[in-house]
Structures are given as structure tokens and as C-alpha cells.
Amino acid sequence: MALIVQKYGGTSVGSVERIKNVAQRVAKFKMLGHQIVVVVSAMSGETNRLIGLAKDIQSTPDPRELDVLVSTGEQVTIALLAMALKDLGLKAKSYTGSQVRIVTDDAYTKARIQHIDEANIRGDLEAGCVVVVAGFQGVDEAGNITTLGRGGSDTTGVALAAALKADECQIYTDVDGVYTTDPRVVPDARRLKTITFEEMLEMASQGSKVLQIRSVEFAGKYKVPLRVLSSFAEEGDGTLITFEEDQNMEKAIISGIAFNRDEAKITVLGVPDRPGIAYQILGPVADANIDVDMIIQNVGADGATDFTFTVHRNEYKKALEVLHAAQAHIGAREITGDDKIAKVAVVGVGMRSHVGIASDMFRALAEEGINIQMISTSEIKISVVVDEKYLELAVRVLHKAFNLDQVPA
Numbered sequence: 001m002a003l004i005v006q007k008y009g010g011t012s013v014g015s016v017e018r019i020k021n022v023a024q025r026v027a028k029f030k031m032l033g034h035q036i037v038v039v040v041s042a043m044s045g046e047t048n049r050l051i052g053l054a055k056d057i058q059s060t061p062d063p064r065e066l067d068v069l070v071s072t073g074e075q076v077t078i079a080l081l082a083m084a085l086k087d088l089g090l091k092a093k094s095y096t097g098s099q100v101r102i103v104t105d106d107a108y109t110k111a112r113i114q115h116i117d118e119a120n121i122r123g124d125l126e127a128g129c130v131v132v133v134a135g136f137q138g139v140d141e142a143g144n145i146t147t148l149g150r151g152g153s154d155t156t157g158v159a160l161a162a163a164l165k166a167d168e169c170q171i172y173t174d175v176d177g178v179y180t181t182d183p184r185v186v187p188d189a190r191r192l193k194t195i196t197f198e199e200m201l202e203m204a205s206q207g208s209k210v211l212q213i214r215s216v217e218f219a220g221k222y223k224v225p226l227r228v229l230s231s232f233a234e235e236g237d238g239t240l241i242t243f244e245e246d247q248n249m250e251k252a253i254i255s256g257i258a259f260n261r262d263e264a265k266i267t268v269l270g271v272p273d274r275p276g277i278a279y280q281i282l283g284p285v286a287d288a289n290i291d292v293d294m295i296i297q298n299v300g301a302d303g304a305t306d307f308t309f310t311v312h313r314n315e316y317k318k319a320l321e322v323l324h325a326a327q328a329h330i331g332a333r334e335i336t337g338d339d340k341i342a343k344v345a346v347v348g349v350g351m352r353s354h355v356g357i358a359s360d361m362f363r364a365l366a367e368e369g370i371n372i373q374m375i376s377t378s379e380i381k382i383s384v385v386v387d388e389k390y391l392e393l394a395v396r397v398l399h400k401a402f403n404l405d406q407v408p409a
Helices: 016-031 046-057 063-070 072-087 119-126 152-164 197-205 213-222 277-287 313-330 349-353 357-367 388-401
Strands: 003-008 035-040 092-095 102-104 113-116 130-134 137-139 145-147 168-173 194-196 226-230 239-242 256-272 292-297 304-312 334-347 374-378 381-387
Touching: 003 016, 003 152, 016 035, 016 072, 035 072, 035 119, 035 152, 046 063, 046 072, 063 072, 063 145, 072 092, 072 130, 092 119, 102 152, 113 152, 119 130, 119 152, 130 152, 137 152, 152 168, 152 213, 194 197, 197 213, 197 239, 197 256, 197 334, 213 226, 256 277, 256 313, 256 381, 256 388, 277 292, 277 304, 277 313, 292 374, 304 313, 313 334, 334 388, 357 381, 357 388, 381 388
Parallel strands: 003 035, 003 168, 035 130, 092 130, 102 137, 168 226, 194 239
Antiparallel strands: 102 113, 137 145, 226 239, 256 304, 256 334, 292 304, 334 381, 374 381
């Protein structure tokens, strides 16, 4: 008997029929004697609908009230799934994030989990219940409802698996695993049997939508065995995310191509080239709770330098407003931006033992006339910013250049 946490995304519970199908799948695991905790998202499209309602009232919805609103989407699915499980003759009980006591900080719309009180869940599991938990949400110390940001149900699933010391956390989605890149962009993309946590973390951070980055961070930190599967396929092992590089794993230098369309670039021109200037620029941005991704500071000339960084496109206007307000204090000559960019990254642990990956990447892009605007690297990743209109071409070119459509020997 194993303790398994299963997470089902919005498309997996997108209709009453699909919720019934999830209940049937859960029942099969329960009948095998396993203890099951199920985490579900809102029905597909529901969160967007609720956000749309909020924006019909307030052009920029109040963050606290927005969390109260959008958290109701998951409340619907946990109740319906619990009913479907009971209809199959199983004992089941649903919990919202606040009922479980998934305690978070108070950063509304993108809160972080601090700790989980899993005592009630353990008691229900021992009593033979299937426990159904609302993903994406929690509660702060003051009792306010919070949400974890888009994709937050993945984080809920992995965090519960960590708290319960589950044998495996299974993420069910509309794809049957992790692919070398998005099959909608590259039809020849190949499903990976295994991928390391390091690679999956880089893929998620660079824009891969299969798993939310914080869920991967949780899994790596707490050594939670993680598997990505399809909720629409009856069989298949999906993709196992492993803790260590296995000598028997697929021998690929590059495991995948990740990309992100939701990028925007801001350049602060003519700032004084002195110690502390980076903090003076990014400090106000951080205080506004805006995440910064890639950063480049040019070589100083005549006592001045230029500073460029990227943010999520949704936070582009807010970041510009913050910087324009601080422009005089910073001493910048001009602040410019571009919200028509995209990021593409090649990811693979094989980079550690192979040279020339960057030159191969840059040559492939150059041959297609794709200009690179920014470059960032880590031990197992190289990412570049390009004009948004070249994104899909860049992904296809790099996928072919690194032979990712072929199974490694």
C-alpha cells in the first residue's frame, strides 16, 4: 500500500463527465489498497471567467478581493469530485486550502506556502477516505484567503506530498509527459521517459508550461518522487522526474527547448556608473513585488552605463511606472521598453561535459537571420531573448539543430 498524491488540472476536470472519469481513475487506485489524496484545479476556463468578472468591476482588481473570488473555482471542483467518488461507493471528503490550513504569506495573487497542517488529512486517510483538496489556494496567518499564482495547483500537490511524505506525487494533465518542446510548435517533439529535477527546474523557469516552477522546487527540496501523466490516457508511464543523473538515462546532451512568450524588456539608459546603481534600479521594482528575470549591464563609458532587464509581460506597465517615478533619483537619461520579445532556452545536463553548445545555438539562429538581443547562461542552460515574431522559428531551428526528434543511442 502506498500513499499517493494525485493532481488533476483544469482540462482534466473541465466538465461533469471528465470529473466522473477522474473519479473512476481514483477509484482504481483506491481499490488497489492505496491511500489517495487528490488535488484539483478549477474547471478549465473558470479562473479566467472569474478574473474577467473582477475586471468588469475594477480595471485593476483589488488583490485581496481577487483572491477571495478566484479561489471559488476550486471549491466547485472539490465538491463535485467528492460527490462523484461517493457515488462510486467510496468514502470521500473535500477540503479548501483554508480548511486544510495551507498557511501562506500574505502576498495576494502569488502567495508562497509556509507550512501545512496535515493532521486532519492523515486522520481521514486512516479512516479510509479519499481526501480531495482545492489546489492553488491557502490562507495567511490572519485568516485571509490567498492564491499561489497561475499553475499553483501543481505546487499544492507537491507541497502536500512533501508534508505527508507521500510515496509519489502524480501530476495529471492534458499531455502524457514532458516533451523535448511544445508539440504544438514542433510536431516531431518527443516525450522523455525521464528528466532530472535540475533540467525540469530550468525548463519550468524558462517557460515550459507542463509544471509550475515552484512545484518543481518543492519536489527537489523535499525529495518528492514526481511523475507527469495524461488524465486522458488509460496506460503509460508518463515522464519520471529523477533526483540524480542516471547512467542508464537517455544519453542526450540537450534534453529540451523551453520558451516563454510572456516576456517584456526594459532598458534604463544613461545611469551613473557607480556602486549601488543596480540596487537603486531594481530595489523599487522588487518593492513593487515584480519579479525580474534576465539582467544585463553594459560596460560603462564616460561615467554612465545602460541597464537592461526582463519582466513578465503582465507586469511591464507597472514596472515602467515604478521606474519613471524613480527616474530622477536614479539619475537615468531615459527609460525605454519593448513588450514584443520572447525567450528561448536550450536545457540539458549534458552541457557539463560537452563544449560548443553555445556556438552551435548561436550559429543555428544566425543562419535563419534571428537576432539575439540578450543572453543568459547557467551550468545546464543557455537562454536568449529574440523578437517575438521569430519565436516559433527559433524553437523549430534549435530542436532540429540538436537532433531532439531522435532517440539518443
